[in-house]
Amino acid sequence: xxxxxxxxxxxxxxxxSCLFSVFLMAQKKAFSDVHRLSATAALMGFLLMxxxxxxxxxxxxxxxxxxxxxxxxANAAMFLAPPLxxxxxxxxxxxxxxxxxxxxxxxxGVCLAYEVCRWYGVDIIYRDIQMALLLLFALYLLIRSSxxxxxxxxxxxxxxxxxxxxxxxxxxxxxxxxxxLDLFRYLxxxxxxxxxxxxxxxxxxxxxxxxQTPA
Numbered sequence: 730x731x732x733x734x735x736x737x738x739x740x741x742x743x744x745x746s747c748l749f750s751v752f753l754m755a756q757k758k759a760f761s762d763v764h765r766l767s768a769t770a771a772l773m774g775f776l777l778m779x780x781x782x783x784x785x786x787x788x789x790x791x792x793x794x795x796x797x798x799x800x801x802x803a804n805a806a807m808f809l810a811p812p813l814x815x816x817x818x819x820x821x822x823x824x825x826x827x828x829x830x831x832x833x834x835x836x837x838g839v840c841l842a843y844e845v846c847r848w849y850g851v852d853i854i855y856r857d858i859q860m861a862l863l864l865l866f867a868l869y870l871l872i873r874s875s876x877x878x879x880x881x882x883x884x885x886x887x888x889x890x891x892x893x894x895x896x897x898x899x900x901x902x903x904x905x906x907x908x909x910l911d912l913f914r915y916l917x918x919x920x921x922x923x924x925x926x927x928x929x930x931x932x933x934x935x936x937x938x939x940x941q942t943p944a
Contacts (some may be wrong), residue, residue, distance in 0.1 A: 737790030739914040740782045746918035747779035750925025756933070763826045764932040767817040770832055771928055774813030775921060777806040782914075807856060808843045809836065814924065815863035818884060821931040822870045860895050864888050876931070883927030890920035
């Protein structure tokens with residue numbers, strides 16, 4: 730019961746962080762045109778994580794009837810949320826934009842890559858490599874950019890939190906008496922709060938009058 734309760738609580742905390750970032754990304758009227766599609770993509774990524782976390786909290790805290798919806802949404806969030814939020818971050822830092830068609834091709838490509846990796850039993854390796862590459866590329870762009878210190882450090886903090894959760898803590902077993910899965914969720918939640926805040930300031934304040942043509 731204690732384990733089940735801790736999982737329900739950590740999922741609820743993660744859901745809160747996701748919904749906070751969804752709220753920030755929904756303020757699209759305050760964003761410059763070049764950033765609005767990126768904000769929509771990031772919103773979709775945070776929303777997927779929010780739905781997965783909400784159903785997870787219901788599963789572990791109320792009833793196992795939520796097991797199937799939780800597993801389906803958690804799987805979708807695990808593979809789609811990182812590229813949606815990660816590429817939105819890269820585009821925000823570089824003041825670039827993708828077209829709706831380009832975002833659609835990304836989603837289809839990620840789904841296809843996942844299915845191929847699942848057939849060969851390397852979907853977890855694909856997930857970790859995808860996450861690591863996105864984090865490293867975003868960090869590289871941040872170092873090279875002229876971004877203001879506030880948003881820069883918010884996003885760097887989010888990258889550090891994601892990196893620690895995904896590639897160091899993991900989700901299996903325990904650490905110092907705590908479930909690694911709980912610690913993982915708290916770190917991802919912290920990363921979401923930092924990333925959502927950083928993206929909000931970038932999308933709202935940086936190059937607000939820039940006129941860019943989507944790729």
